[in-house]
Amino acid sequence: MSPKKSKKNNNHITQVLFDQNNGLYVEDYFTEVLSNERKRTERTKRPFLLMLLDIERFQRVKRKDEVFKDIASVLFSSTREIDVKGWYKHDSIIGVLFTEMNGTDKTSLREKIHGNLSGVLGKEFTNRIEISLYIFPQEDGSIKLDSASHLYPDLEKKNNSRKGALLFKRFIDVIGSIAGLIIFSPLLLIIPLLIKLTSKGDVFFRQERIGQYGERFTFLKFRTMYINNDPKVHQEYINKFILEQKSYDTNEKKGNKDEVFKIKDDPRVTFVGKYLRKTSLDELPQFLNVLKGEMSIVGPRPPVPYEVKIYDIWHKRRLMGVKPGITGLWQTRGRSSTTFDEMVRLDIRYIIGWSVWLDIKIILLTPWVVLIGKGAY
Structure with missing residues (x-):
């Protein structure tokens, strides 16, 4: 394959997998990764954590795309390279998939992300973002069924x-x-x-x-x-x-x-x-x-x-x-x-x-x- 064709194919893959405005994975790919990670955990019993950032309230903001880009930038700088960042629901909810927990504390993680967002967006804007965390499975090996639907967007x-x-x-x-x-x-x-x-x-x-x-x-x-x-x-x-x-x-x-x-x-x-x-x-x-x-x-x-x-x-x-x-x-x-x-x-x-x-x-x-x-x- 010629270098030109290879470069063209790579650009096509990038356009398919990533939101060109902010670098987040597109919704279909992110939910596919989440589904595969869930199935892996069912076999290995190694937990993962899903963070959801509900940004629905920014839909009517004039500089919406810029705000989304700033949020994505904070997430990329505040998380590890192995953590998967993408649209859980396009233009509505951003998801971060922490595939390796290694004793990660939910409270400190939430505070870290909230603090970093406040530093860029300001407290008023950041307080509009609803951050929720879901561990699959729980520390005792169970699954909270009342919140499990968030972990199965593929079924929805x-x-x-x-x-x-x-x-x-x-x-x-x-x-x-x-x-x-x-x-x-x-x-x-x-x-x-x-x-x-x-x-x-x-x-x-x-x-x-x-x-x-x-x-x-x-x-x-x-x-x-x-x-x-x-x-x-x-x-x-x-x-x-x-x-x-x-x-x-x-x-x-x-x-x-x-x-x-x-x-x-x-x-x-x-x-x-x-x-x-x-x-x-x-x-x-x-x-x-x-x-x-x-x-x-x-x-x-x-x-x-x-x-x-x-x-x-x-x-x-x-x-x-x-x-x-x-x-x-x-x-x-x-x-x-x-x-x-x-x-x-x-x-x-x-x-x-x-x-x-x-x-x-x-x-x-x-x-x-x-x-x-x-x-x-």
Whole structure:
């Protein structure tokens, strides 16, 4: 390649990757780097820090481009060369990705950046900038789900690009839930009577669950267990299953493919409850969760809070992309006989490859899986 062509190509790459006004990486490239860094951390457990500077208030300033250039200049002089500086949201939020923490203190870092900006812009201008910091994962290895959406701008972009399809998904949810409540209305009357006649306690089982981006909601099911059960039994089972069961590959080698979440031949389950679980009729009240917008007909199953506490970092990706659902890929691939890691991988595969047609396919497959009772107990 001739020197002229090489120089031309380099100039083209520079124009594609960098904002020519201030030297920051363009939004698409910065969010791609953030996504790759997040995936690296999921494997290595080595944390990174994301700093976001909200400069939305400068949109109406006459010398806007000059102010942005000054802010970028301060960031370049105040951070290391290995730290990635770019547009998190073009002309609105600047991001700085600190890829190697090495004991970096969030408070001192914020104060340093704020002080350096004040020296160039003045206190009045600097106080208009909202600086927020997000560590992935936290020092204890956890992820703050209520702020995790900031670390997944790639998913937000993907959802923005398919808003029409997501609106249609919501349309299917509403129409499908109403239709489900009407079609199953005789059972919605009979099942509560059977529950009341055969065991003491409320007809419904209510439990706090974790939805998209960590939003909590009250999950509904028909009660299938006797009352006054010790919730620690299920919690201990979940802990044992997730922490001691290694991965899908390990289970395959051992010939041990343990069930997810439901304990086989559980003595706490009532006579009626066994049939409700076998046929998944205990899930019917979740149509109400769907109508309220807390769930979708198709999506990952919503976990309980104590389950999420012991998730590995990569497991939490299943909570980020879409709302939780009544049915999903893993239910159509064996339901409760699916291993935990396999279930998470199927959920992530669903999130990445989601389409309206995939939802329709899963909805059509679910009755067949329920009828043959595969993996249900």
